[in-house]
Amino acid sequence: MKISMFTEVFLPKIDGVVTRVTRTMEQLAELGHEVQLFAPGDPPAEYAGFTVNRVRGISFKPVYPEIKVGMPTPSIARKIEEFQPDVIHAVNPVWLAAFGVLSAKRRGIPLVASFHTNVPEYTESLRIGWLRQPAAAWIRTLHNQAAVNLCTSGPMVDKATAQGIRNVELWPKAVDTDGYSPERRSRKMRARLTDGHPEAPLVIYVGRLSAEKNLDRLAPIMRKVRERVPNARLAMVGSGPQADDLKKMMDPAFTTFTGYLSGADLQSAFASGDVFAFPSVTETLGLVALESFASGVPVVGARAGGIPFVIDEAKTGYLVEPEDYDAWAERIALLLNDEALRTEMGHTARSEALRHGWRAATESLVDYYQRAIDEHRS
CATH class of the missing domain: 3.40.50.2000 (Glycogen Phosphorylase B;)
Known part of the structure; x- marks a missing residue:
């Protein structure tokens, strides 16, 4: 053809x-x-x-x-x-x-x-x-x-x-389950994503830094997360037209902006987080959520657009009302604090990715x- x-x-x-x-x-x-x-x-x-x-x-x-x-x-x-x-x-x-x-x-x-x-x-x-x-x-x-x-x-x-x-x-x-894999997780990448604090609980976002992704919501969400998990950190992986504005919104004491990553570095970044936060309400699918699944990392995402089609509630992650920041913080903190739950969800997420x-x-x-x-x- x-x-x-x-x-x-x-x-x-x-x-x-x-x-x-x-x-x-x-x-x-x-x-x-x-x-x-x-x-x-x-x-x-x-x-x-x-x-x-x-x-x-x-x-x-x-x-x-x-x-x-x-x-x-x-x-x-x-x-x-x-x-x-x-x-x-x-x-x-x-x-x-x-x-x-x-x-x-x-x-x-x-x-x-x-x-x-x-x-x-x-x-x-x-x-x-x-x-x-x-x-x-x-x-x-x-x-x-x-x-x-x-x-x-x-x-x-x-x-x-x-x-x-x-x-x-x-x-x-x-989704590519060979390139994106839990095996890509590394302490070296965690150190990069946490600005030298690899042991700290790590929330990660990967994707375009642009207004339609609703990333400004991560500022109040992370403040509430840190009320529950004081040493939690946030890594923002990617670039885009909103990058400078987001750097002004986010607290540099616990937020790392890596800029654009690709290839092995990108795959390692996906696998080296603990929880993937995805606040966008305009996704038609949300491929990065599937890439997070393939990497063995559960996703907390907005109950909007195509994200509910990807996340299996309480099995591969959690769905949250887009502007309920307390609910976001509770779900993220739950996963950061409970390693057994996080690991179980990560395994389930990986199994889901392998089906596609x-x-x-x-x-x-x-x-x-x-x-x-x-x-x-x-």
Whole structure:
């Protein structure tokens, strides 16, 4: 099968969408399929043996400087004609991937789209709330051109359907359980994450440092945690547009900002925490929670978005009302203080992660591609 894939984000940026795209490309290569990818900014020229077509991108300043908005050019149409895809996959179509939608409709190519970021909700946290309704209408219009629309969690299937998006199906969750493993835990990394206090109980967050992640809530949460666990510390792993503001909010006496980590360092950081705190209310899935599970670390997360689809209450972590800071502190402190409970939950979380491999998720995706192709032929 030949697949033209359009994405709004790709390497060198790292986030859940990029991870989903890269892992999927790796699996598609192993399964013998062909892919051409269109991505904005300055991605690598190839990935997993497939050509990555670079599309000039402009920074989404001042709202989100990390995001590169791809500017479609006539060369894209020529490359599609040369490749002759069986199906087009628009990943999170907003701008560049919207051109993938248009290309599919113009050329009569079967179309699959996937919904990874709830852009209308993000407009509020990014202080461009006036765009919420137009964004929702635009995204609904794009997705309703597709034969199949994919979401990565049950709650988001329901939400997308409620927003008027048709033909919505579940693209199974998946995680790398080889790279992310309890075996990556290290005293050296704990010392780095705790600023030289490796024995201290450690709460960790890994991901983008940006407004839509609701990370400002960790400041009052950690103050309340330390009322219960006085030597508890917080590690913030990642970078993003809110980094400087968060450094001003968090108490430097017990908070460490590592900046961006990747590869073995990132895997070790995940495994070296005691509890993963995930306050975001806008996740469509929350891949970092699955990566924490794979690392044997339980998650305390917001009862919102796709997170309830990931956390099995009191088995792999806890769900908390987003703004109930006392409840957050109680659950985090419970895990920090009870090593046996924490270890048991970590083992259960690891077992859960082992059930969700990338091969099965990608085979499911290929089935959806084939459905779109078959429907187009009929």
